[in-house]
Amino acid sequence: MNRKGKLTTKGKHAVILTLTIVACVAAMLFSLLLSVLCDGKHVSSAAHAQNDTHPGIMAxxxxxxxxxxxxxxxxxxxxxxxxxxxxxxxxxxxxxxxxxxxxxxxxxxxxxxxxxxxxxxxxxxxxxxxxxxxxxxxxxxxxxxxxxxxxxxxxxxxxxxxxxxxxxxxxxxxxxxxxxxxx
Incomplete structure (x- = not known):
């Protein structure tokens, strides 16, 4: 901070870097939480309920x-x-x-x-x-x-x-x- 209590350019960069790191860590933790919560869960849609075959198999x-x-x-x-x-x-x-x-x-x-x-x-x-x-x-x-x-x-x-x-x-x-x- 300078004498007037305002952030210097160096201080602004430090704040931005800190916020970026926090956001990245939060995103990684959220992704990990989702993968743990979704593992083995049943999710389905009735969009193709009339189709008993498996249409999407490809080589x-x-x-x-x-x-x-x-x-x-x-x-x-x-x-x-x-x-x-x-x-x-x-x-x-x-x-x-x-x-x-x-x-x-x-x-x-x-x-x-x-x-x-x-x-x-x-x-x-x-x-x-x-x-x-x-x-x-x-x-x-x-x-x-x-x-x-x-x-x-x-x-x-x-x-x-x-x-x-x-x-x-x-x-x-x-x-x-x-x-x-x-x-």
């Missing part, structure tokens, strides 16, 4: 990373309505391990078969799709997979859509599609 070579959004699960649900609740609970535990990277696809397939064999539950087919790249115009335009899960011909079914926070060159949301169906 991995077409993926381009640009702007970052908050990494989060946009959809994470399962259905095991034709089985007892213990089978669904165990399958849900396996899905959490798989989607967190603690199990690979082959190991998951083996564990599912072993578990269901112990339960005398005949398995005709296990289909699995891991980290298939898909694009959506936005988070709000994600298909509603509830109808797909509601089909009762499966012993167990899981669908998850995860965004790592990237967009393609056209600003569309890049996601990973995860699915397991046990028939």
């Amino acid at each position: 991995g070579s077409q993926r381009q990373e640009t702007d970052l959004l908050t990494p989060q699960w946009l959809y994470y649900q399962s259905n095991g309505s034709v089985t007892d609740c213990n089978i669904k609970k165990e399958m849900d535990v396996l899905m959490r391990k798989w989607t967190k990277g603690k199990l690979g696809g082959k190991e998951l397939d083996r564990l599912i078969k072993e578990f269901l064999q112990k339960k005398d539950c005949p398995v005709r087919k296990i289909t699995m799709l891991e980290k298939a790249v898909c694009v959506f115009p936005s988070e709000k335009e994600l298909p509603d997979y509830t109808k797909t899960l509601a089909k009762r011909e499966k012993i167990y079914q899981f669908i998850g859509v995860y965004t790592g926070g990237q967009q393609d060159e056209n600003g569309r949301l890049l996601c990973e599609y995860w699915e397991v169906a046990i028939g």
Whole structure:
């Protein structure tokens, strides 16, 4: 400050620098808080409720990373309505391990078969799709997979859509599609 109590240019720069640092730290903490709060949450939209297929899957070579959004699960649900609740609970535990990277696809397939064999539950087919790249115009335009899960011909079914926070060159949301169906 000068003698008249006004900030000098050097003092103004120091205040601006301090405020910038505080704003950056606040933004990082807010981003961290959002990622913690959104991890594993179910968010969906009925925008495409009539569509039971997965329209957004594309080849991995077409993926381009640009702007970052908050990494989060946009959809994470399962259905095991034709089985007892213990089978669904165990399958849900396996899905959490798989989607967190603690199990690979082959190991998951083996564990599912072993578990269901112990339960005398005949398995005709296990289909699995891991980290298939898909694009959506936005988070709000994600298909509603509830109808797909509601089909009762499966012993167990899981669908998850995860965004790592990237967009393609056209600003569309890049996601990973995860699915397991046990028939």
